[in-house]
Amino acid sequence: MEENHVGITVEVNGRPHRSTVEPRTLLVDYLRDDLGLTGTHIGCDTGQCGACTVIVDGQSVKSCMVLAVQADGAHVRTVEGLAQDGRYHAVQQGFWEKHGLQCGFCTPGFMMQSVQILEDNPDPSDEEIRHALEGNLCRCTGYQNIVEAVKAAGATIRSGAETMAVGTGVGA
Amino acid sequence: MHPAPFAYKAAHSVEEALQLLRSHEDAKILAGGHSLIPALKLRLTQPAVLIDISKISSLRGIRRENGKLIIGSGTTHREIEQSHLVAEASPLLASVAPQIGDVQVRHRGTFGGSLAHADPAGDWPAAALAVDAELVIAGAHGTRTVHASEFFTGMLTTVIEPDEILTEIKVPGEGTPGIYLKHRNAASGYATVGVAVTATHDHGRIGTVTIGVTGATPVAFRASIVEHALNGHAVSAHLLDEAASHAADGLECLSDIHAPAAYRSQLVKVMVRRALGKLLHA
Ligand SMILES: Cc1cc2nc3c(=O)[nH]c(=O)nc-3n(C[C@H](O)[C@H](O)[C@H](O)COP(=O)(O)OP(=O)(O)OC[C@H]3O[C@@H](n4cnc5c(N)ncnc54)[C@H](O)[C@@H]3O)c2cc1C
Ligand code: FES
Ligand code: FES
Numbered sequence: 001m002e003e004n005h006v007g008i009t010v011e012v013n014g015r016p017h018r019s020t021v022e023p024r025t026l027l028v029d030y031l032r033d034d035l036g037l038t039g040t041h042i043g044c045d046t047g048q049c050g051a052c053t054v055i056v057d058g059q060s061v062k063s064c065m066v067l068a069v070q071a072d073g074a075h076v077r078t079v080e081g082l083a084q085d086g087r088y089h090a091v092q093q094g095f096w097e098k099h100g101l102q103c104g105f106c107t108p109g110f111m112m113q114s115v116q117i118l119e120d121n122p123d124p125s126d127e128e129i130r131h132a133l134e135g136n137l138c139r140c141t142g143y144q145n146i147v148e149a150v151k152a153a154g155a156t157i158r159s160g161a162e163t164m165a166v167g168t169g170v171g172a
Numbered sequence: 173m174h175p176a177p178f179a180y181k182a183a184h185s186v187e188e189a190l191q192l193l194r195s196h197e198d199a200k201i202l203a204g205g206h207s208l209i210p211a212l213k214l215r216l217t218q219p220a221v222l223i224d225i226s227k228i229s230s231l232r233g234i235r236r237e238n239g240k241l242i243i244g245s246g247t248t249h250r251e252i253e254q255s256h257l258v259a260e261a262s263p264l265l266a267s268v269a270p271q272i273g274d275v276q277v278r279h280r281g282t283f284g285g286s287l288a289h290a291d292p293a294g295d296w297p298a299a300a301l302a303v304d305a306e307l308v309i310a311g312a313h314g315t316r317t318v319h320a321s322e323f324f325t326g327m328l329t330t331v332i333e334p335d336e337i338l339t340e341i342k343v344p345g346e347g348t349p350g351i352y353l354k355h356r357n358a359a360s361g362y363a364t365v366g367v368a369v370t371a372t373h374d375h376g377r378i379g380t381v382t383i384g385v386t387g388a389t390p391v392a393f394r395a396s397i398v399e400h401a402l403n404g405h406a407v408s409a410h411l412l413d414e415a416a417s418h419a420a421d422g423l424e425c426l427s428d429i430h431a432p433a434a435y436r437s438q439l440v441k442v443m444v445r446r447a448l449g450k451l452l453h454a
Contacts, residue, residue: 135274
């Protein structure tokens with residue numbers, strides 16, 4: 001191990017990773033550069049935009065504002081871990097159905113924060129959704145369809161309905 | 173943006189953290205990191221060592237003891253927001269918490285970190301002043317307790333010495349009505365001006381009013397002129413108008429691209445009036 005490098009073990013989307021990092025490495029850079037998980041985006045790097053949102057030990061965080069060493073021993077969930085067993089997460093389906101994205105740059109962060117919202121409360125009001133999405137900025141959609149997407153995802157989760165298979169709609 | 177290199181040590185007890193602080197030159201405490209990491213990225217500060225106190229479980233949690241609410245310095249904004257105990261024992265703190273940053277920021281940022289950082293636009297300093305919080309600070313020779321009125325000494329500065337750690341904060345827990353009104357900076361979400369007010373009244377007569385103001389000046393302050401004009405008097409819209417009109421007397425307000433001094437001073441008066449109106453129903 002190089003001098004001033006620190007050994008960390010982080011479980012990302014259910015897979016344990018043992019790595020050595022410089023203490024100054026940001027969690028977002030660790031995910032993108034060391035683990036190749038480039039679904040987590042960097043929009044502002046100042047904590048404002050939420051594009052880098054991931055869930056650490058059950059709590060959404062802006063990964064550009066967290067050091068990788070602070071995630072030692074933690075369970076991290078990123079957008080790559082949303083789809084399970086060949087099925088999209090209800091939140092992914094909601095964004096697809098309700099056109100919750102245009103360019104898609106902000107979408108991974110919005111989806112991770114939406115997962116957090118629905119895990120806190122599967123039936124949030126419009127007002128609650130908007131308040132909880134305050135830390136995510138979108139330059140394209142005007143937010144309306146994002147709120148609709150979260151509501152649709154909540155309805156899917158509450159109904160227990162099966163979500164669509166990964167790949168549905170691609171190339172259609 | 174990448175911070176300059178530093179060494180990292182995670183402390184598992186307050187004693188260990190204090191020991192690490194003493195044995196390293198140029199060390200800094202890392203709590204939630206949501207003020208420190210931005211400063212490191214901009215290289216406004218370049219400490220040699222960061223001592224992470226976020227894994228110290230004794231610094232986290234909220235309890236009530238002898239009528240006081242005792243909040244560990246490492247308790248997150250989100251934990252305060254979601255605490256039933258806080259909602260019942262300190263409506264003012266419960267009103268502040270959900271207005272800080274956003275959910276992601278509140279998941280990481282801590283009560284103690286925010287007070288220790290003493291950002292002129294931070295929300296907690298106004299509330300700490302309004303409830304006259306007692307701040308417990310640990311150092312080499314044990315602990316000392318400082319009242320909020322003596323804790324903040326200037327922009328980004330407090331009485332905490334470089335080898336000390338803020339461990340817990342005690343606030344009155346008898347459920348005194350309180351409210352925090354915040355005029356958010358549209359881009360950053362920080363307070364352009366924030367006013368934290370508690371007030372008691374009985375049969376149309378004001379008991380005690382306390383008012384903490386943040387954002388307006390380099391360091392948060394108590395609007396004592398307004399408090400004195402109100403305490404013990406009969407509630408009336410006229411009295412509240414008159415008292416609030418003096419809320420910015422003698423202030424040297426901050427001025428920046430977001431809000432010139434005159435605008436901040438106007439906000440202080442208007443927001444103090446609104447908060448008083450909500451609590452005293454006049
Ligand atoms: C995007 C964004 C938006 C934000 N919006 C707001 C807002 O609207 N309102 C607001 O008030 N704040 C806001 N913040 C700041 C946030 O609340 C911070 O969490 C808080 O100011 C600092 O707490 P921390 O635990 O993150 O401290 P850190 O960043 O870890 O530390 C801050 C400073 O305090 C020192 N310190 C920390 N804890 C202790 C301790 N126990 N004893 C001694 N010294 C200590 C550190 O050494 C450092 O100098 C925002 C931050 C971001 C990134
Ligand atoms: S990149 Fe982290 S909040 Fe914008
Ligand atoms: S879809 Fe383009 S920024 Fe949100």
